[in-house]
Amino acid sequence: MKGIIFTEFMELVEQQFGLEVLDEVLEMSGDEGIYTAVGSYDHKDLVKLIVNLSKKTNIDATTLQQVFGKTVFKTLLASIPPTASIGTSSTTFQFLRHVEDYIHVEVKKLYSDAHPPQFDFISETETEMIMDYQSARCMSNVCLGLIEGCAEHFGESVRVQMTPQMEDGSLVRFNLTVS
Incomplete structure (x- = not known):
């Protein structure tokens, strides 16, 4: 999966929930959060970030995916x-x-x-x-x-x-x- 998807996801999380929540989600995911827009990354890492954001915010993961897509x-x-x-x-x-x-x-x-x-x-x-x-x-x-x-x-x-x-x-x- 292209890195632009990851960078946009992290930007959305920071804007909507704050840098502290983003840092906690990255930590929960065992992810350093280092992505470049043109790099290629395993989509499972994005899934893990979404699932952990869901746990952190108590917002359903499918809803988070939908909001992210929009x-x-x-x-x-x-x-x-x-x-x-x-x-x-x-x-x-x-x-x-x-x-x-x-x-x-x-x-x-x-x-x-x-x-x-x-x-x-x-x-x-x-x-x-x-x-x-x-x-x-x-x-x-x-x-x-x-x-x-x-x-x-x-x-x-x-x-x-x-x-x-x-x-x-x-x-x-x-x-x-x-x-």
Whole structure:
């Protein structure tokens, strides 16, 4: 997993809960907290940080993942070059298609060791999109937050229903409805 995800997570924890909580979560996790935005790290370290933040704050880990996804959307959006085709998106659905067709492709080109999640689009109308999220990292709640952040960015009201397709959470179907 790319380091930008780790650095953004730690920044969010510090902003929302304070440096003392971040230090305690890092200590609970046996983590020194030294990450660079372009480095690659084991996603299990992020999971451990989220679980320990949950223990420390008594906030459900899935909720923390969702909030993190929504928050990190703006940072990831800002990192996209202005000349990228994804910049022509004007709706949440268009943007999500571009994530799979552009961002995930570019990430793989830049970082041969990267394994971004895969979006498989099942069906789409003007108001409904059904897509599968597939990732060995099982972080569909981060994906949910990213979708919510995306919808907010485009000023759309999007209702999202998640249905696990695999028991381990590695495959989740998202049914998105614009209202």
